[in-house]
Amino acid sequence: MADPDKSCPTESAVSVQPVVCETCSLDCIRKGDRIEIISVNDQHARVQALRFGMAEGARVECVTKIPAGPLVIRSGRQEIAVGRALAKRINVRRLSS
Amino acid sequence: MSDASCHGPASTEVREGAETIVLVGNPNVGKSVVFNALTGTYVDVSNFPGTTVTLTRGRLGENDLVDTPGVYGVSSFNDEETVARDIILSGDIIVNVVDAVHLERDLFLTLQLVDMGKRMVVALNMADEARREGVGIDRDLLEDLLGVPVIETVAVEGLGFDELRAAIPRARGGHAGVELAADLDEMACCVGTRAEALLVLEGDAAVSERLGREPGTRRDEIYIARRHRVDDVCGHIITETLTGASFSARLSHAMMHPLTGIPMLIALLAAIYVVFGQWVAGNVVDFLRGTVFEHHFTPWLQGLTAHVFARGSWPFELLVGQFGVLTMTPATLFGVILPLVIGFYLLLSILEDTGYLPRIAALADRSLTSMGLNGRAVIPLILGLGCVTMATLTTRILGSKRERFIATALMAVAVPCSAQLGIIAALMATAKPIYTAAYFTILLAVFVALGTALNKLVPGKSTDLLIDLPSLRLPRIDNLVRKTSAKVWGFMREVTTFFVGGTLVLGLLKVLGGLTLIERAARPLVTGWLGLPQETATAFVMAIIRRDFGAAGFFTMKLSDPQLLVAMVTITLFVPCLASTLVVLKERGWAYMVGLFLGSISLAFLLGGIVAHVLRIV
Numbered sequence: 001m002a003d004p005d006k007s008c009p010t011e012s013a014v015s016v017q018p019v020v021c022e023t024c025s026l027d028c029i030r031k032g033d034r035i036e037i038i039s040v041n042d043q044h045a046r047v048q049a050l051r052f053g054m055a056e057g058a059r060v061e062c063v064t065k066i067p068a069g070p071l072v073i074r075s076g077r078q079e080i081a082v083g084r085a086l087a088k089r090i091n092v093r094r095l096s097s
Numbered sequence: 098m099s100d101a102s103c104h105g106p107a108s109t110e111v112r113e114g115a116e117t118i119v120l121v122g123n124p125n126v127g128k129s130v131v132f133n134a135l136t137g138t139y140v141d142v143s144n145f146p147g148t149t150v151t152l153t154r155g156r157l158g159e160n161d162l163v164d165t166p167g168v169y170g171v172s173s174f175n176d177e178e179t180v181a182r183d184i185i186l187s188g189d190i191i192v193n194v195v196d197a198v199h200l201e202r203d204l205f206l207t208l209q210l211v212d213m214g215k216r217m218v219v220a221l222n223m224a225d226e227a228r229r230e231g232v233g234i235d236r237d238l239l240e241d242l243l244g245v246p247v248i249e250t251v252a253v254e255g256l257g258f259d260e261l262r263a264a265i266p267r268a269r270g271g272h273a274g275v276e277l278a279a280d281l282d283e284m285a286c287c288v289g290t291r292a293e294a295l296l297v298l299e300g301d302a303a304v305s306e307r308l309g310r311e312p313g314t315r316r317d318e319i320y321i322a323r324r325h326r327v328d329d330v331c332g333h334i335i336t337e338t339l340t341g342a343s344f345s346a347r348l349s350h351a352m353m354h355p356l357t358g359i360p361m362l363i364a365l366l367a368a369i370y371v372v373f374g375q376w377v378a379g380n381v382v383d384f385l386r387g388t389v390f391e392h393h394f395t396p397w398l399q400g401l402t403a404h405v406f407a408r409g410s411w412p413f414e415l416l417v418g419q420f421g422v423l424t425m426t427p428a429t430l431f432g433v434i435l436p437l438v439i440g441f442y443l444l445l446s447i448l449e450d451t452g453y454l455p456r457i458a459a460l461a462d463r464s465l466t467s468m469g470l471n472g473r474a475v476i477p478l479i480l481g482l483g484c485v486t487m488a489t490l491t492t493r494i495l496g497s498k499r500e501r502f503i504a505t506a507l508m509a510v511a512v513p514c515s516a517q518l519g520i521i522a523a524l525m526a527t528a529k530p531i532y533t534a535a536y537f538t539i540l541l542a543v544f545v546a547l548g549t550a551l552n553k554l555v556p557g558k559s560t561d562l563l564i565d566l567p568s569l570r571l572p573r574i575d576n577l578v579r580k581t582s583a584k585v586w587g588f589m590r591e592v593t594t595f596f597v598g599g600t601l602v603l604g605l606l607k608v609l610g611g612l613t614l615i616e617r618a619a620r621p622l623v624t625g626w627l628g629l630p631q632e633t634a635t636a637f638v639m640a641i642i643r644r645d646f647g648a649a650g651f652f653t654m655k656l657s658d659p660q661l662l663v664a665m666v667t668i669t670l671f672v673p674c675l676a677s678t679l680v681v682l683k684e685r686g687w688a689y690m691v692g693l694f695l696g697s698i699s700l701a702f703l704l705g706g707i708v709a710h711v712l713r714i715v
Contacts, residue, residue: 044174044496048563050320051169053201053327064350069463070472070562072353076201076331077230081353081459083471083562 024094026071027087033062034095035073041089052080059095116160118265119188121181121210123203124167125452125567126196127222130252130576132164135262157262163188169565170206171213171296173303176493182304185210186292190268191217192261194252197227197234198568200335204327207243211271212281212323214291217245218268220261224249226568231338239334244271253573276322284310345569352456362457369444377440378522386432386523386652395424411608419653420603426596429520429649434592435585437519441483442584443577450572450580454479455564462562468548469503469555470495471562481508483515484588485644486677489684496560503551505685509673510697511544516592516645521665524651528658539666543704592643595676599642603635612638626706627663628714630654636668643674659712667705672697 029035037058040046049055053075063072063079070081082090122128136155153164165184166177173179185191191210195203210217219239227234240247246264250257273281277298284294288308296304298313299320305312351357399408399417406413417424448454454476462472474495481488485508492501492508513521525533606612612635616623619634627633632654640647647668656664672694673681682690 042561045561045563046317047172047174047320048169050324051202051205052565053205053324055321055324064354066353066459066463067355069355070353070459072350072459072566076199077232077568078199078202079349079566081455081462081472081562081564081566083462083466085466086561086563 023091025088026073026082026090026092027084029062029065029071029092029094031062031065035060035062035092036095038091038093041091042086045086045090052078054078054080114159116189117187118157118160118162118190118192119184120162120164120192120194121185121206122167122194123169123196123199123206124565126167126194126199126203127250127252128164128167128194131192131194131220131222131250131258131261132162134252134255134258136162157265160190160265162192168206169202171209172299172301175496179303182296182301185213185215186290186296186304189216190265191215192220192265192268193217194220194222194250197221197224197249198230198232200234201327201331202565204330205323208274208323208326208330209295211243211245212273212277213295214270214273214281216268216270218261218264219243219245219247220252220257221247221249222252224257225251225254233336233338235334235336239330242272242330242333245269253576274322274326277319349456349566349569352453353459355460358456358460362460373437373440373519373522375526377436378519379526381436382433382519382523385436386428390424390428390432395428398423414608415601415604418604418607420600420607422597422600422604425649426593426600429646430589430593430596433520433523433649434516434645435589437522438483438515438588439581439585441515441519442581442588445479445483446577446580446584447572448479450570450576452567452569455566458562458564459566465548466559467552468507468545469552469559470500470548471560473562473564474500474504477504478508478512481512481514482518483584485509485512485514485673486680488512489677489680492684497557499555499557500559502555502685502689503548505681505689506551506693506696507544507548509677509681509693510670510700511540511547513540513669514644514674516643517648517669520645520648520652521669524648524661525665528661532658532662535662536665536669539704539708540669543670543700591676595643595674596646599639599646602642603639606638622702626702626709627667628709629656629660629664633664636664637671640668640671641675643676644668644671645674647671657714659709659714663705663709663712663714666708667701670697670701670704672701 023038026035026037037049037054037056037060039056040049046055049058054060054073058075060073060075063074065071068084070083071087072079072081120128120132132153132155135157155162155164163184165181168178168181171178171182171185173182193207193210195207207219221234221236221239224234236247236249246267246269248257248261248264250261277295280298281291281294284297285291288294288297288310293304293308297308297310298315300312300314300316302312352361395417402413402417406416414421416422419425448457457479458472458475460472461475465472465474476494477488477491480491488508489505492504495501495504521536525536603612606615615638616631616634619637620631623629623634623637624631633651636647636650636654639650648665651661651664651668672678678690678694681693
């Protein structure tokens with residue numbers, strides 16, 4: 001498992017939100033984490049994510065993480081599986097565990 | 098009607114004076130059930146994206162109703178979307194089926210359709226399931242916000258259809274997004290319809306080119322605005338009573354996690370093996386083929402024919418001999434293939450309807466990545482176990498040319514189709530279990546090795562998995578029965594022609610002495626290298642016509658267990674059947690087809706020979 005507790009960039013000091021601030025790629029979050037999606041660096045995936053309601057700005061939960069495989073994220077009752085390589089190209093901010 | 102020349106996908110002609118009503122919705126929301134209920138015709142219904150490959154047209158009163166493939170939005174990202182897009186553009190009225198449980202997802206398409214300015218009605222389907230899951234939906238408010246009639250339906254129970262039918266004449270354009278209005282009006286003046294104007298603004302390359310316009314560059318902006326509207330609408334109309342992690346949620350995760358998912362998959366495969374390999378392929382086939390056909394039907398028919406043609410004469414041989422059209426064809430078709438194909442499609446229907454298939458896709462993603470595919474490829478691969486020909490068409494759902502290349506080759510070489518597998522299982526049922534195990538191990542090894550090699554050799558980049566996980570559901574018996582019978586009927590109809598034709602060709606070859614020539618020519622390879630009796634050459638000739646037909650050729654031969662293993666490995670890896678070869682030619686082109694043909698023949702004989710030498714039967 002990758003270490004999720006990477007150093008946090010500048011934001012936390014000025015942020016008024018009472019949340020843990022960490023930006024990292026989607027593949028380094030853990031099961032049960034609530035996250036906000038910051039950017040999707042893949043043209044096709046971005047469109048699909050918008051349709052599924054999981055694009056930039058969406059708050060989703062990591063439901064499960066298949067070892068070395070896809071992550072399952074949920075928004076409302078909608079669940080999608082995201083391949084590991086694609087997850088590396090999605091930047092997120094952790095809200096809480 | 099903007100585009101009268103919409104040819105392409107429509108299955109029948111548009112009737113004069115009739116309006117075209119188009120059923121549109123996300124995958125797996127119950128469109129096909131709605132279509133069945135409204136028109137009384139059967140179409141394929143399943144809990145998995147990608148089953149409505151072709152369009153189905155039926156009648157609804159004076160008007161025509163067209164079903165479309167499930168899509169998450171109107172654009173041109175894949176074949177399904179292209180097909181759906183064109184039929185939506187040419188339709189008069191849209192019936193948009195949405196899944197009440199997944200409105201955040203489904204309303205994105207709905208709002209896009211509203212923005213297109215089409216007259217429409219929304220069918221709020223699975224309203225009962227939503228209530229059970231604690232999702233309350235304010236239908237009246239949704240109707241106000243969208244500006245189009247919204248009808249609650251429970252498609253599988255047949256509820257709400259009278260209301261839906263009655264609402265169709267009230268179909269109207271809804272409240273489109275305001276931010277686009279000015280641009281849309283301006284564009285619509287030039288291109289004809291609002292719907293086309295919207296697609297041009299959204300940068301749809303195909304539609305823009307057709308209209309001679311420069312595709313817009315604001316897709317992201319438009320989509321993001323639409324997403325905000327969807328979230329806003331959902332925020333107003335949905336009241337949720339949050340329930341804890343339900344049993345189905347836990348089961349869903351267990352299916353995808355390797356620790357629990359792999360044992361579940363193995364248990365499923367073991368159960369399939371017991372039901373198919375032992376019960377259907379053993380007992381049922383033995384009884385049908387052996388007792389019914391071999392001991393009763395064939396001798397009876399031969400006796401009858403002998404009154405007209407002398408035994409051993411060529412008409413006798415052609416009709417009721419070893420390769421007789423009236424004996425071998427029905428014995429194989431109804432004695433072997435029918436029971437197995439029924440079993441396979443029933444199983445596949447269960448996998449589809451429960452929603453297990455996309456979970457297998459998530460579970461298998463990691464392994465498939467090392468073969469240059471992503472988890473989505475389990476769909477064609479599993480379908481390939483049914484019929485490789487059909488599955489080759491399904492490779493269209495894969496994201497890149499590279500993946501289609503790899504998946505097609507894997508299926509043509511290393512995935513036996515259900516009919517062939519059935520015959521192989523029936524033959525292997527007579528040998529020791531260790532040989533069956535060896536057969537599947539060899540096949541799996543070839544599959545993995547070929548996939549890994551192709552991943553290294555084929556240039557380009559594969560796409561990543563991004564797949565929707567539908568809710569797990571208990572399949573409905575009536576749905577399973579209808580779906581299985583429709584698929585079995587389609588399969589048997591296609592197979593029969595090939596079998597009758599193939600048997601005739603073989604019978605003629607035998608009568609004219611061609612088989613003896615081929616057997617003699619193939620002797621060094623078949624006998625010298627593979628250690629099989631020389632008449633097995635016939636089976637390989639048969640396999641070119643159909644794979645299962647080739648395997649069936651071994652029924653009449655007495656082979657030892659090791660010989661059987663060699664024969665089965667070789668015949669499985671041997672050339673794809675005629676029908677799949679034609680589809681491969683159509684989908685992938687000449688060079689690919691020839692390469693595949695030569696490659697699979699060499700691989701089949703090379704591996705068969707190695708197995709033969711390892712087992713020392715040569």
